[in-house]
Amino acid sequence: MERTRTLAALGLTARGGREAQVTGLAVDSRQVKDGYLFAALPGASVHGSEFIPYALRMGAGAILTDAAGAVHVPKEVPLVVSEDPRAALAGAAALWFGAQPRVMAAVTGTNGKTSVSTFLRQIWQLLGHAAINIGTTGVEGAWTAPSPHTTPEPITLHRLLAAAAEAGVTHAAMEASSHGLDQRRLDGVHLKAAGFTNFTQDHLDYHRTFDAYFDAKAGLFTRLLPEDGVAVVNTNDPRGADIARLTAGRGIATMGVGRAGDLRIVGQRFDATGQDLRLEWKGVAHQVRLNLIGGFQAENVALAAGLAIGCGASARDVFDVLPDLSGVRGRMQLAATRRNGAAVYVDYAHTPDAIATALRALRPHVMGRIVIVFGAGGDRDTSKRPLMGAAAAANADVLYVTDDNPRSEDPASIRAAIMASCPDANEVGDRAEAILRGVDALQAGDALLIAGKGHESGQVIKGDVFPFDDVEQASVAVAALDGMIR
Numbered sequence: 001m002e003r004t005r006t007l008a009a010l011g012l013t014a015r016g017g018r019e020a021q022v023t024g025l026a027v028d029s030r031q032v033k034d035g036y037l038f039a040a041l042p043g044a045s046v047h048g049s050e051f052i053p054y055a056l057r058m059g060a061g062a063i064l065t066d067a068a069g070a071v072h073v074p075k076e077v078p079l080v081v082s083e084d085p086r087a088a089l090a091g092a093a094a095l096w097f098g099a100q101p102r103v104m105a106a107v108t109g110t111n112g113k114t115s116v117s118t119f120l121r122q123i124w125q126l127l128g129h130a131a132i133n134i135g136t137t138g139v140e141g142a143w144t145a146p147s148p149h150t151t152p153e154p155i156t157l158h159r160l161l162a163a164a165a166e167a168g169v170t171h172a173a174m175e176a177s178s179h180g181l182d183q184r185r186l187d188g189v190h191l192k193a194a195g196f197t198n199f200t201q202d203h204l205d206y207h208r209t210f211d212a213y214f215d216a217k218a219g220l221f222t223r224l225l226p227e228d229g230v231a232v233v234n235t236n237d238p239r240g241a242d243i244a245r246l247t248a249g250r251g252i253a254t255m256g257v258g259r260a261g262d263l264r265i266v267g268q269r270f271d272a273t274g275q276d277l278r279l280e281w282k283g284v285a286h287q288v289r290l291n292l293i294g295g296f297q298a299e300n301v302a303l304a305a306g307l308a309i310g311c312g313a314s315a316r317d318v319f320d321v322l323p324d325l326s327g328v329r330g331r332m333q334l335a336a337t338r339r340n341g342a343a344v345y346v347d348y349a350h351t352p353d354a355i356a357t358a359l360r361a362l363r364p365h366v367m368g369r370i371v372i373v374f375g376a377g378g379d380r381d382t383s384k385r386p387l388m389g390a391a392a393a394a395n396a397d398v399l400y401v402t403d404d405n406p407r408s409e410d411p412a413s414i415r416a417a418i419m420a421s422c423p424d425a426n427e428v429g430d431r432a433e434a435i436l437r438g439v440d441a442l443q444a445g446d447a448l449l450i451a452g453k454g455h456e457s458g459q460v461i462k463g464d465v466f467p468f469d470d471v472e473q474a475s476v477a478v479a480a481l482d483g484m485i486r
Contacts, residue, residue: 010092012080020062020078025155034059039089040069086184090154094188097162101172105307108176108220109197111354112300117173118328119304124171126321135175143167151180178216193230193310194220195303199239200353221247230310235261257306270364286319294332294361330454335474339482342442346470348454352387359395368445369397373438374452378409389421399425402434404452405460432473439477
């Protein structure tokens, strides 16, 4: 990789036509080194222009910002002013790092992004490709790395993609969060296909309205997916038709997946350890075994299969490897089993729809009662809290309302908002105690769902992160109650 690039080589034009040799990119002024381009971006509470003086003292050789930030840049400093500096930064990062895996796909939607991207990566690996998935659980697969966000900021993302390509990765599946799409973090990624899972309430603390939230998601299809790409859309979701209309308007090939469409789910049969799935593709039926709990997993697997086909894989080869898929960490994960046979599952469900979907999907696998332990995160959309309580009350038999990640909020007030719609639930603030009590309630044939945190290994309280793993806590509770700990 070249050590320097001109602004022009990064697709940028400075005021007065000035040129500069750029030695690196940074959005954090503390990471600036001599000759770096510092991107001073507008934020929710602070404009990055406040850090321009510090970035210049650190040696920044050029500044990228908007009109509001430009007034803080000395005249002698090369300045790039953009109406959309985030998009300009993403484009510059793509040109700076250059390499990407040759087959890239992205998945958006309220729920299911991690599962679909992970299943897609597994399908590719089972077909013999060096593949990764990037998202909430980090970078997993043929090459691994931590990732601080579901969709990393552009510099981090393009650095990851270039490093993965250099390591021999040829296929990559990405989660496209609404925040990431709205903030142009995926700009510059060369996509062959994009998937849409579903659309339900979440993140209204950021987007404010459903329309703004949907528009952010739709940006994957209206702005980022090229016209020669393939859109793979869940037809079971009402907003799937809206996505399909948008892609059709751009002349993009669109594959419907679900109860209707090009790849149809025509039958499901559940048992204690998984499900048998009957798919139909171009008039030909395929029956596969999925060792996955939850009917919604069929939609996730089918969407992943559609993306693999859309990226060029043979449909028959894809269907042949589906029985070898394994569950995703923290997504309907079997955490422990009691001596009486009752199972304990951990799932990331943290929205009203996700809780309802997880509980309904678990029901066909359970002969007895369903117990749920759940809460809601602090400093997030407050309107979904009573809806989460109502979703749990409508679909579970025994409820324990507890703390999730209260963050800066009073945990008791969060629990009260949930309890307002499920007054008969048991309120247990301490999450470890709530899990213990949930496990203790299990009789033969019952199942416990611990919802909300999934793969997370910490609990955020008043700015501190305390070690906490739902799977580990479930295992400890089962071991203690069944006499395996003395």
